[in-house]
Amino acid sequence: MNKNIARLAVTAGLTAALSFGGVMAPVTMAFAAGAPTVATEKGKVAITDEAYTDTTFKGIQIFTAKVTQDQKGDGSWDVSAAKTLSDIKWASDDVKTLVTTALKDVPGVPNVNEDAQTWAEFISTTQGSNYGETTAVDNGTVLDLIAEALEGDKTLTWTQPSNSSKGNFESLDQGYWLFVTDAPSKTGNTDVYTSPIFTIVGGSDVKVAPKKSVPTVVKKIKNDGGSDWADKADSQMGQKVEYKLTGTVASNIATFDTYHYEFSDKLSDGLTADDSSVIVKIGEKILSPNTTPGAKTGYDVSIDKATNTLTVKFADLKTAAKQANAALDGSSNVVVTYTAMLDPMKATNVTVGDTGNDNAVKLIYSNNPMGEGTGESVPDTVRDYTYALKLVKVDSVETAKKLEGVRFTIQATTPDDASSNGKFVQEKGNLGADAYEFTTNKNGEISVAGLDAGTYTVHEVEGSNPGYNTLKDFDFTIEANGLKKLEGERLDDNTDPNTLKVTARSNNPTMVTPSADGGTITLTVKNEKGSGLPLTGLNGVTFTWIAGGAVLCIGVAHLIRSRKQAEESEQE
Incomplete structure (x- = not known):
């Protein structure tokens, strides 16, 4: 007992x-x-x-x-x-x-x-x-x-x-x-x-309650001149912009034998990601890419050009974390950073203004500790905005008269991105060290897409507009008011476009009227013709020429007659 x-x-x-x-x-x-x-x-x-x-x-x-x-x-x-x-x-x-x-x-x-x-x-x-x-x-x-x-x-x-x-x-x-x-x-x-x-x-x-947690992912973009990560930003064509992906793992990750973990980041058609810029961390530990594709000691990075999708994939996150001596448990975050840009080579695919160039990421992860299978997280989206300029050159009196063939340069003088200061806008909207000359078409227009918010200086090339005074340099400024309107973690349900504010400084005799419509700003520039100075005393001048010609003729005739008389005297 x-x-x-x-x-x-x-x-x-x-x-x-x-x-x-x-x-x-x-x-x-x-x-x-x-x-x-x-x-x-x-x-x-x-x-x-x-x-x-x-x-x-x-x-x-x-x-x-x-x-x-x-x-x-x-x-x-x-x-x-x-x-x-x-x-x-x-x-x-x-x-x-x-x-x-x-x-x-x-x-x-x-x-x-x-x-x-x-x-x-x-x-x-x-x-x-x-x-x-x-x-x-x-x-x-x-x-x-x-x-x-x-x-x-x-x-x-x-x-x-x-x-x-x-x-x-x-x-x-x-x-x-x-x-x-x-x-x-x-x-x-x-x-x-x-x-x-x-x-x-x-x-x-x-x-x-079931012992589980569903992994989530949050995506952020870094705007110019700030250290804060946000849901949207604006940038120049060709500018490298930083992105950050933060993924959680299953709270019961210790139950899994191996743990498949993958960031699938779909970029809009005008964006190009730099796969060589990818950095992956757990805490302060940097994880290493695989030396052999598909191995479990690190991660693989690839870009599917057909769908423009950046993938960062772990065959087994647990092994990769152990290899990097990174602590991995149910409270860990996996953080990926990389850069991408609005690509000048894809300029026709870049969205100007409107709802921006969206960029959505989702996680694909092991979801069954007792077997095979994967799940997908709810996607998270950020947006990268850019803007366009249309400059219209017209006669200051006959405003319907458009001035063709006039050349301009556009320089970033106070850009949002300080590293762009002093650079010139190029044909595709990107910036370069050398000045690019835009030429007005038969409608008196030049157009360029891919501008960031900030201040730019417009310069008319001297002599490119015969009969008109060369414009003095003038500035215009783009402010993207809408960037500050959206708050919160997710952007998916908000498709409101940014509202733009544009101002321009006029220098006599340069007259500039700015306006904004969606993501495009228009600068209407009125130009004055050159002055025709009057010529006074024109009749007197003519008489002088006539009189002088007559005197010359008389003198020549007298000279001929004198020589003839001298020759006759010698013969006698």
């Missing part, structure tokens, strides 16, 4: 965390103070997933047993009291075979023919202190091996939920049970599988 009580006290440790995932509580004395009572009614388990209500679960019994728990004076179960198990038996021969086979290489394992109680003691002792309501089953522990073996056998018959709540189990036999995800939510593809939930059924009802 005393021997049986002592053994019961040891095996009473086969209790489990009643929430989240799957661990046994420490060995306790069999009967604490109170009124211990053997449960006779069938047990109930409710697994509630508030975020993904269509997720379904399934359960399987490992051991049958008598379940004892304290009861209060009113006959209700004392939910704060531990449950104990006695008269432990295997639930079925199939379960026994799978469990004993899965644990055959664990040090100290009992003989396969030992009774169920001996095996229960071994499981409880070997699992050790890895238990609790907030603890997930770690990969490689005895409970993980048991769950993997049972989940991996497709011939077993699992118990299904009792009603449409997807995770509500009723009329369960008392004993030790395992619950796992049967089918993840059909809402998108974001749901993940829970870590195994091990619990004692019988006594007080079991109410748990």
Whole structure:
């Protein structure tokens, strides 16, 4: 009798965390103070997933047993009291075979023919202190091996939920049970599988939430001249702009044997990413790219030109983190930074103003700790804006008269990006050290797209507009008021364009009228003709020329006559 009580006290440790995932509580004395009572009614388990209500679960019994728990004076179960198990038996021969086979290489394992109680003691002792309501089953522990073996056998018959709540189990036999995800939510593809939930059924009802978290990703862009990461920015054509991707991992990542993790970043058609600029960190530790594509020691970077998608992929994030000596747990963030630009070679694909050039990232991650499969996060979007200039050259009096063939240069004098100061706008909107000369067409216009916010100086090339005064240099400024309107983590539902404010400084006789429409600013420049200075005394000048010609003729005739008379005198 005393021997049986002592053994019961040891095996009473086969209790489990009643929430989240799957661990046994420490060995306790069999009967604490109170009124211990053997449960006779069938047990109930409710697994509630508030975020993904269509997720379904399934359960399987490992051991049958008598379940004892304290009861209060009113006959209700004392939910704060531990449950104990006695008269432990295997639930079925199939379960026994799978469990004993899965644990055959664990040090100290009992003989396969030992009774169920001996095996229960071994499981409880070997699992050790890895238990609790907030603890997930770690990969490689005895409970993980048991769950993997049972989940991996497709011939077993699992118990299904009792009603449409997807995770509500009723009329369960008392004993030790395992619950796992049967089918993840059909809402998108974001749901993940829970870590195994091990619990004692019988006594007080079991109410748990699945032990999981769905990974998320946030994308940010860095605007000019600031250190803050934002949801949108504006930039010059050809300017390298910094992007940052921050991804979370599953809170139960320790349950996974390997963990596929991938950033899939879809850029708009006018953007070009620099794959050589990619840096990946966990905390302050920099992870290394693979030297061999597809290896597990690092990550692979690729750009799909057909879809303009940048991919940063880990075949196994856990191995890569270990290789870099980076601490990886359920609270870790994986951070990717890289640069991209509005590409002058893709100028026709660059969106001017409007809703900007969007850039969306999603995560693809392992979602089942007990098997294969991946899920996808909700995408996150940022936008990169750029603007266009249309300069119209007209006659100051006959404003309908457009001036063709006039050449201009445009210089960034106070750009948002300080490194661009003093550079000249080129044909495609990018900046360069040498001045590019724009020439007005038959409509008197020059157009260029790809300008950043900031101040620019317009210079008319001297002599390019015959008959008109050369314009004095003038400035215009673009302010993107809309950049400050949007706040919050996500941009997906906001497609409001930026509003632009443009001002221009007029220097006599240069007259500039600025306006803005969407992402395009228009500068109408009026030019005055050159003055025709009057010529006075024109008739007097003419008379002088006539008189002078007459005198010259008379002089010549007199000279000829004199010579002739002299010759005649000599002959006489």
